[in-house]
Amino acid sequence: MNDPGSGLIVTGLRKSFGALEIIKGVELSVAKGERHAVIGPNGAGKSTLFHLITGRFPASDGRIELDGTDITGWSAHQIFRAGLARSFQVTSLFPKLSVFENLRCGAMRNFGAGVSVFRLLDGFRPLAEQAERTMEALGLTHRRHVAAGSLAYAEQRALEIGVAIAGGAHTILLDEPTAGMSRTETERAVALIRKVTEGRTLVMIEHDLGVVFDLADRISVLADGKVIASGPPDQVRGDAAVRTAYLGAAAEVLT
Ligand SMILES: Nc1ncnc2c1ncn2[C@@H]1O[C@H](COP(=O)(O)OP(=O)(O)OP(=O)(O)O)[C@@H](O)[C@H]1O
């Protein structure tokens, strides 16, 4: 599980927008099967880092490796095909299609080019079975016919994760999966994330430190475009630089 070269390894990653450098030499290492949280103040560059890893933005410099393969400069589509998926924005679910249909579309990735829209229309069984299994894991079976756009907010976020899982991704990136959720919804989301990412690599940006300390095996702290600390929760909690970056309300959560 922790063999060298597997998992996600980011080295010397940089990104500038015009003259402004936002990512300033990020080093990040996530072992295969690990649950890793990325935390840090607003504007630290967390989402930008995810956009670089998923190929949405090209890096200005540095290297990104996934399971021993150099994926630097790959397109978002190629990276997705290599098994790395991010939680889709709510808007990228098909709002008029049902829960089941959304998952079946997600599952298409698993079967590659062999599946055409016609096979989908045809009710190609393996796709339906994959969608069925994922729906069950999400606890959304009773909502199978409901249009994605009519689901409650927390259910939509769960479905986004499900679409990534149904596609067979082995590495999942989630950007603030519990944002905007109530305490109860957050607890449910954490349980769901734990369950559906079992045996996969998870990298998660999260502001709720309760969620972070509950879910993460390791934590990296991003501040002003650099990883200033990385390690198990207890180690990061006691790190002086992290406390400085979090001066203010959040520092108390770390005690
Ligand atoms: N396309 C862009 N062009 C110029 N600047 C950008 C662009 N995208 C992000 N930035 C800037 O990069 C910085 C980091 O933004 P980013 O969204 O990565 O932060 P974040 O750590 O995700 O913050 P938050 O916790 O608020 O989500 C911000 O100052 C932002 O304005």
Ligand SMILES: [Mg+2]
């Ligand atoms: Mg962000």
